[in-house]
Amino acid sequence: MALGRLLITGGGGMVGSNIRAHGVAGEWEILAPRSAELDLTDAAAVDAYFVSNKPDIVVHAAGRVGGIQANMAHPVAFLEENIAIGRNVIMGARKAGVGTLINLASTCMYPRKGESPLREETILTGQLEPTNEGYAIAKIMAMKLCDYIRAEDANAQYKTLIPCNLYGPYDKFDPKNSHLLPAIIRKVDDAMKSGSDTVEIWGDGTARREFMYAPDLADAVWKAVSNIGALPGAMNVGLGHDHAINDYYAAVAEVIGWKGTFTHDLSRPVGMKQKLCSTQRQTAWGWHAPTSLKTGIAQTYQFYLEHHAT
Template identity: 55%
Template sequence: MKILLTGANGMVGKNILDVAQKHQHEFLSPSSIELNLLDGIAVQKYLKIHKPDMVIHAAGIVGGIQANIAQPVKFLVDNMQMGLNILTAANNAGVGHFLNLSSSCMYPRGAINPLSEDLILKGELEPTNEGYALAKITSTRLCEYICKENPERLYKTIIPCNLYGRFDKFDPNHSHMIPAVIRKVDEAKKSQQPELDIWGDGEARREFMYAEDLAEFVFYAIDNFSTMPQNLNVGLGTDFTINEYYQAIAGVVGYTGKFKHDLSKPVGMKQKLIDDARLKEFGWSFKTSLDAGIKQTYEFYLSEYCND
């Protein structure tokens, strides 16, 4: 198939293109300059010219708690606009297949874990990333509406857990937890810091999957698209505490200092664990362990971000 991949320059996009080398599909991977998803007319023109068979929508404004709190307008407006533009343009252009990448942050903050796919819009969202979550819910629902109106369309959504891995960002102000902690711990080791802060009590639980595993799943989904559920969680089905992530990263990096907890800082949801029952039924499972994933991510960080 000819597949348009949005967000090709992001972590997920780069991992998908990396894995794509093992497959026979033709990929269109325009930069944001070549295809501005915030410009609805430009998106329509691009699809009319290139006529993809499928769209994988992986573009988005992403970041951790700090970034979401600092720029809620951007996280809501830009993400929602991109989703609406690419979905409506694809539908109008007659694109038959659409794989929408959403996020587990769209599940209610008070929902009982593990989080199943039918919990969308069943409760209040987590305030620290509500704008991003609302944008993701909108795209997810729009996929459902398009399929209701036209049963020939296969517009489906995957809901990954938190991700990390090669091609990640390691900027402490904009990155997610694992890359931010890798950088923080590595710098503490190099400067021989005896102690490091952890936000909150470190007991909040998070599920992080290695991004290359998600990329592998995308190609499994492409091959089995007609039988894939409308909305599908993609993750590990297991989680760890923030403290355990810090300890695992310290072990890989070789940091031997102590950790202290800053209880004045926000921690977000206490737990965010996806229910992987439908994923197992669909016949797919992750392969990269936490230690192996952290090691590969740390190697990438050292090669790309450090000069020594």
């Protein structure tokens, strides 16, 4: 018998797919409607879905996502769509009497000049990074809405996980709209297959990023589901260490076996110089990410070869 009914928004995306693929998922009745079944930007449709399906727990992982290029090209959509989705899901759950909701946020909520490691209490203490400001504002709104609901209702377990950058199975691998690591995998694999001896890196490659294997985030989500009361109101989920962009390119090249050289386009935007999460709350909660960088890259590359490579 299932432990309960759990709704995952964004169940077809990278995060949602990895949550559904986790071993613990089989113990639950999972609801994961795709956009054709449920338009999360339609408040009335979301309200009706909650009434009809009566989930016990919600994991909110849906949203319009993308890298620097996509955020810069479509700032209106990244702000407006994500605000609508966050508001509709969270308020729909509240109105339907759902007691537990895990809201997945993003480290882009932190001030662009925030001191690393980024501590949860520093959100809203400084200017946001302009290249993804709209997305960040929408994520801050959803986090604060959960905070306000808890403040009004002591029984409401509406809490926010703030993952560092992610990569892994079910990711997008098109450099035009993907995140950094899958884009690197695609670029280096293309160079390998075409015989190219150079791959271009945006900027000088010294900016530092923290990338966690997405199945590890899924593991943290399921731990939160099992004991939501012990979870802080907002908590980073990350590694506690980072690497330079150049290091990620080098690691992918090593895994794939490409022997070429990298060039740098210094005219391109690179975003924040460093985004490293504090894992103090996460450590106190009793969890750490188990997968090493090269193991995660190798498994992600295998997924790419099986599902995307031509």
